[in-house]
Amino acid sequence: MNLRDLEYVAAIDRYRNFGKAADACHVSQPSLSAQVKKLEERLGVELFARTNAGVVTTDAGTRIVATAREVLRSAKRIADTAAEYHDPMAAPLRIGMIPTLAPFALPYMASTIRKVAPDLNVIYREQPTDVLWSELDDRTIDIAVMSYPETPAGYRFTPVFKEPLLLMVAKDHRLANTSAISACDIPIEEMLLLTKEHCLRAETVALCNGKNIGIDVPDQLLATNFLTISHFLSRGVGCTLVPMLAQPILECANPAMRFVTIDDAAYGREIGFVSRKGCPREHILMTLCEYIRTNLPPNVTVLG
Known part of the structure; x- marks a missing residue:
């Protein structure tokens, strides 16, 4: 078994057609078919079955193809690593x-x-x-x-x-027409946070430094991105901190949002x-x- 064999079976699984797989691998179809047949005999299992609907990967083939793709990815990483040291511009x-x-x-x-x-x-x-x-x-x-x-x-x-953080609120929020506020005026009780995998959540909690952060937000309310949070805010849920680079896109995506500068370099x-x-x-x-x-x-x- 060699890498070329693994390329063949991965291609057949992808295209579900021996002719298209052969074209993708730049070999003739008879050569590819013969090599895959030898591999099946060596392994003692059928990898692909021909049906009226086309080529079907067997249960054994599905598992073997998955492993083949892992091996091919590892081989590609080996080649890329060597290329990095030989010519740092050559590899992606x-x-x-x-x-x-x-x-x-x-x-x-x-x-x-x-x-x-x-x-x-x-x-x-x-x-x-x-x-x-x-x-x-x-x-x-x-x-x-x-x-x-x-x-x-x-x-x-x-x-x-360094990217400033802004307070994002809906247009009908009491702070919507305020251009800037001090850190002590941030309504932390209304603060809506991203889910736990986001580092900005931990940064927001550390900056607000209060045990009451988000206590007025429903416990079941969750968001993994700022656009979703903006829609929550449009429905009357408090505020959130967003990075400055997000403002132009969020303004276009949800014109009901307003952004307030925080007069504190720590933010x-x-x-x-x-x-x-x-x-x-x-x-x-x-x-x-x-x-x-x-x-x-x-x-x-x-x-x-």
Whole structure:
């Protein structure tokens, strides 16, 4: 059994057609069919059954194909890792981003990377902070864009900019026509929080620093994103903290929202890149950070 055999069975399972699978693998159909037949004989199980409806993957085949895809992904990571050290621009750069940043910063990040490294292929992933740490550990991603985290040994956090937090309320809220408030005037009892996997939830709780945070919000009310929260607010549920970069998109998505500035520098978050120490892409990352610091997104301040 070799990687080519695994590519064949994965392709057949995907296309459910031997001819299309052969085309995808750039071999003749007789060659692919013969090789898969040999593999079935070697394994002692049938992987695919031909029916009037087409090719069907058997129960055994389904499990074997799943394992084959895992092996192929691992082999691809081996090749990408070697390419990183041989030529850091050759392999795709895999970037993870937290969900409270990705929808609002991804267009800026993508255009910035194209200016810094136009030939670099970039793959983006949106995941909660804890998942990003796991994906950094197992090298599913190369770097992560996060709000300032506690950085374990072996990793480096490179801060880039500070993003203010705003108070978002509905247009009929008593604070809707207020341009700015002090931190002590934030109605923390009305504060609606994101679900627990979001780091901004913990940051909001720490900033508000009160045991009464959210006590006037129904216990069963849950939201995993700001747009959903905005609809809750439209129905008369208090307020929430949102990052500055989210404002333009949320204003377009829900015109009933109003945004209030908080006159306290503590109400912000530090955004930067987490990378493994010794990462072969270090020079690309540093070039990117320097470019961002001199070409910031709107309404954020430089760090580092």
